[in-house]
Amino acid sequence: MSVVYDRVALIGLGLIASSMFWAMKRAGLAGEVTGYARSAETRETARRIGLCDRVCDSAAEAVDGADLVVLCVPVGAMGAVAKEIGPMLKPGATVSDVGSVKRAVIDAVGPHIPAGVHFVPGHPLAGTEHSGPESGFAELFDNRWCLLVPVTGSDPQAVARLRTLWEGMGSYVDEMDPDHHDLVLAVTSHAPHLIAYTMVGVADDLRRVTDSEVIKYSAAGFRDFTRIAASDPTMWRDVFLTNKDATLEILGRFTEELFALQRAIRTGDGDHLHAYFTRTRAIRRGIIEAGQDTDAPDFGRVKRDG
Amino acid sequence: MSVVYDRVALIGLGLIASSMFWAMKRAGLAGEVTGYARSAETRETARRIGLCDRVCDSAAEAVDGADLVVLCVPVGAMGAVAKEIGPMLKPGATVSDVGSVKRAVIDAVGPHIPAGVHFVPGHPLAGTEHSGPESGFAELFDNRWCLLVPVTGSDPQAVARLRTLWEGMGSYVDEMDPDHHDLVLAVTSHAPHLIAYTMVGVADDLRRVTDSEVIKYSAAGFRDFTRIAASDPTMWRDVFLTNKDATLEILGRFTEELFALQRAIRTGDGDHLHAYFTRTRAIRRGIIEAGQDTDAPDFGRVKRDG
Numbered sequence: 001m002s003v004v005y006d007r008v009a010l011i012g013l014g015l016i017a018s019s020m021f022w023a024m025k026r027a028g029l030a031g032e033v034t035g036y037a038r039s040a041e042t043r044e045t046a047r048r049i050g051l052c053d054r055v056c057d058s059a060a061e062a063v064d065g066a067d068l069v070v071l072c073v074p075v076g077a078m079g080a081v082a083k084e085i086g087p088m089l090k091p092g093a094t095v096s097d098v099g100s101v102k103r104a105v106i107d108a109v110g111p112h113i114p115a116g117v118h119f120v121p122g123h124p125l126a127g128t129e130h131s132g133p134e135s136g137f138a139e140l141f142d143n144r145w146c147l148l149v150p151v152t153g154s155d156p157q158a159v160a161r162l163r164t165l166w167e168g169m170g171s172y173v174d175e176m177d178p179d180h181h182d183l184v185l186a187v188t189s190h191a192p193h194l195i196a197y198t199m200v201g202v203a204d205d206l207r208r209v210t211d212s213e214v215i216k217y218s219a220a221g222f223r224d225f226t227r228i229a230a231s232d233p234t235m236w237r238d239v240f241l242t243n244k245d246a247t248l249e250i251l252g253r254f255t256e257e258l259f260a261l262q263r264a265i266r267t268g269d270g271d272h273l274h275a276y277f278t279r280t281r282a283i284r285r286g287i288i289e290a291g292q293d294t295d296a297p298d299f300g301r302v303k304r305d306g
Numbered sequence: 307m308s309v310v311y312d313r314v315a316l317i318g319l320g321l322i323a324s325s326m327f328w329a330m331k332r333a334g335l336a337g338e339v340t341g342y343a344r345s346a347e348t349r350e351t352a353r354r355i356g357l358c359d360r361v362c363d364s365a366a367e368a369v370d371g372a373d374l375v376v377l378c379v380p381v382g383a384m385g386a387v388a389k390e391i392g393p394m395l396k397p398g399a400t401v402s403d404v405g406s407v408k409r410a411v412i413d414a415v416g417p418h419i420p421a422g423v424h425f426v427p428g429h430p431l432a433g434t435e436h437s438g439p440e441s442g443f444a445e446l447f448d449n450r451w452c453l454l455v456p457v458t459g460s461d462p463q464a465v466a467r468l469r470t471l472w473e474g475m476g477s478y479v480d481e482m483d484p485d486h487h488d489l490v491l492a493v494t495s496h497a498p499h500l501i502a503y504t505m506v507g508v509a510d511d512l513r514r515v516t517d518s519e520v521i522k523y524s525a526a527g528f529r530d531f532t533r534i535a536a537s538d539p540t541m542w543r544d545v546f547l548t549n550k551d552a553t554l555e556i557l558g559r560f561t562e563e564l565f566a567l568q569r570a571i572r573t574g575d576g577d578h579l580h581a582y583f584t585r586t587r588a589i590r591r592g593i594i595e596a597g598q599d600t601d602a603p604d605f606g607r608v609k610r611d612g
Contacts, residue, residue, distance in 0.1 A: 076576075100526075125526045128603030129590070135603070144525055174522075184519050187509050189526035194571075195501055196527075198564045200586040202556065203493050205563075213490050215592040216480075219450055220406075220431045220495035221502075223599050224530040230590035233583035240571045240579060250508065251568055255561070257511075258504045262557055265500075265546045270382075273546060277539035280506040284435070284536035286521040293529050297434035297441070 004165045005094075006031040009066035011059050011081055012073035013037040013046050014232070015127060016098045018136025020070065021051055023169035026138040036062035037133070038073075045133045060088045068165070071097035071109065076238035079108030086112035094118040094158045100185060100235070102149045102178040104242035110151060118158035121149040123181065124171060125189075131232040142170035143291060149178050186246035190239055191254060194247065196228035197236070310471045311400075312337040315372035317365050317387055318379035319343040319352050320538070321433060322404045324442025326376065327357055329475035332444040342368035343439070344379075351439045366394045374471070376428075377403035377415065382544035385414030392418035400424040400464045406491060406541070408455045408484040410548035416457060424464035427455045429487065430477060431495075437538040448476035449597060455484050492552035496545055497560060500553065502534035503542075 008030040010017040017035065024030045035052030036059045037043050046055045056062040063069045063085045071078050078097060089095065095113055099105045102121050113119045126144040128135065146166040150159050163173045176184070203214045203222065218226065240247055264272040288295050314336040316323040323341065330336045341358030342365045343349050352361045362368040369375045369391045377384050384403060395401065401419055405411045408427050419425040432450040434441065452472040456465050469479045482490070509520045509528065524532065546553055570578040594601050 125523050127526070130603055137603070145523055147523075184515050184523060185526065187512060187515050188520055188523045188528040191508075192505055192527040192531055194567060195505060195564070197583055197586055198567055199498055199501060199560060200589055201582055202497075202559050202563050204585065204589055206493060206556075206559065208486075209490050209493050211589065211592065214494055214589065215596050215598065217431050217451055217453075217490060217494045218593050218598050220433070220491065221498040221534055222494040223593060224534060225498055226586070226590040226593055227599070228527055228530060229583070229586040231583075233580050233587075236583055237576050237579040241574055241576055244571055244574075248568060248571060250512075251564070253508050253512065254505060255564070257508050258501070258557070258561070261500060261504055262554060265550055265554060268547055268550075270543050270547055273543040274539050276507055277503055277535070277537075277542055279510065280503055280532070280535040281539075283506055283510055283517065283520065284532040286517065287524050287529060287532055290521050292521065292524050293533070297436055297443070 002028070003031055004029045004161060004168060005067040007066045007068070008033045009062045009069045010035045010052065011062060011069065011071050011085070012077075013042050013051060013133045014072060015131050015135045015140075016124065017070070017072035018046075018051050018133050019126075019138065019140035020072070020098075020136075020169065022136055022138035023141055024165075027168045029165055029168045030068075034062040034066065042133050049134060051133055051136070059085050063088050065090055067093055068162070069093060069095045071095070071099070074235045074238045075099040075101050075105060075242045078105050079112070082109040082112035086114055089114060089117045091116040092118075094120055094162060096120050096122045096162055098122060098124055100189065100239045101243040102181045106149070106151055106178055118155045119151055120154050120159050120162050121151065121178070122162065122166070123147045123149065123185075124166070126171075127231070129227045129230040131235070139170065141166070144171055146171040146173050147176050147181055148173060149176055149181050151178075182243050183246045183249075186243060186250045190243055190247045191250040193228055193231065193236060194240065194251065195254070196225040199225045200229040308334070309337055310335045310467060310474060311374040313372045313374070314339045315368045315375045316341045316358065317368060317375065317377050317391070318383075319348050319357060319439045320378060321437050321441045321446075322430065323376070323378035324352075324357050324439050325432075325444065325446035326378070326404075326442075326475065328442055328444035329447055330471075333474045335471055335474045340368040340372065348439050355440060357439055357442070365391050369394050371396055373399055374468070375399060375401045377401070377405070380541045380544040381405040381407050381411055381548045384411050385418070388415040388418035392420055395420060395423045397422040398424075400426055400468060402426050402428045402468055404428060404430055406495065406545045407549040408487045412455070412457055412484055424461045425457055426460050426465050426468050427457065427484070428468065428472070429453045429455065429491075430472070432477075433537070435533045435536040437541070445476065447472070450477055452477040452479050453482050453487055454479060455482055455487050457484075488549050489552045489555075492549060492556045496549055496553045497556040499534055499537065499542060500546065500557065501560070502531040505531045506535040
């Protein structure tokens, strides 16, 4: 694979940025990659583990001369970063981001992008429950979707070039309208995360069942909720605050259905429960056929000790 | 390991029974293992794949002369099976089960156990999203907890012998009171399953987001819900109908918390959200330290295609 951008700047050095760096290196997609993080400790760690070709002490220095700038900070911090780097951007450069919400990022970042600079928001649908500069790995985006969300007037060539970069990092790429993106993600990600956080909080808070019991017996289903609920608190706070309407809409639908199922339990309506539980199996088959999960039994996650 | 029971009968030949068979064989824990399933097709499959030393065409035949009989049918079917086999049980034999609910099983099965036969209910906290006679494997119980729930008058020696069997199949064993068991499982398993089923149903039902979008972009969190929601519909219908009170209590607490978080989203209370999301991380760490999950990033589940 050949170089797609001579100079790439990563602003924010967490799970996504660090995985992008290793994925770009793996495929030789970038000439030089600079990086900046607000925390001195993160910059220190990045230098120690060789994350980025050059770690800079300011965002302005990192974006100086960059052909592509990728904002990899929590959604709530995007606007301030864009305001700071806006005046330093090279004419003809592309600015993108990796935020989980798109309408709010477009509204916050868009006004700070000068004429002659291309703004192409993006969102790689990939992640793990880990965060920070040491959590990244080159394979994170392999076989996963990255959604590009071009804004009005996005230059088709700039979009195509960014697509080439993401494909080079292993992703499939789709384009989507920002409001539809925010609704789709409310369903596939934001509502499930809030629900998982809630359930784990309830378990933690229940006086009659000890935390030690919850922990020992978690493999019966709860365990998966705890992995989701171990995700970065700042990132997720920002997601919910900036994708408020779509998230609340989906949670409203969820509560309606949950109440209907609770009523079926209370009244002993086994047919309703059985029909509901049968219908949900089809979606699972679709996900396996689409290569977005494996059919291997979940149990394989823990190695036997002895 | 030496033989714990000369003759074991497995009634019902799904995921748990078939895994028990392979786990007993692996460690040489049983002399002969007989099996029975109501469906002729399941019995046929069992014979074809060598599941059980002898597959019988009636439950009565399977339990004839057995030292241990394990009921591995859905919770709602336990009473009828117990009634059928009760008169055939050998004096001194032990009857156990693997149901996910214990109070209801004790009430349904207990009356059919004749004097001189030991009744020691049990529940291995292990499973996968697959079901049926071909889904079992010897390692299912390794490193997982099995809860024994002795009833009033359970013979300590019979309990100890059953514990030896489960330990031989790879499990850790705890004893618990039936009502506490049902509450703990409502938290760690039953409520999470209903919530996952609900969320997958909502996604499937939403007109403005297509199933194809839900499937493609599921890796963002939703995917884990679909695995849980792919579990056996009959088994889960019975669980909710027979552990009604504890499940509804936990769901009530869940809804309260969910509403509090929804209100925090609506009013923009980021501090509340951040504090909640930070607290839930501790439970995750406990689960990993207890060996009930791995810290490997979740992403490793799908192999790279090319």
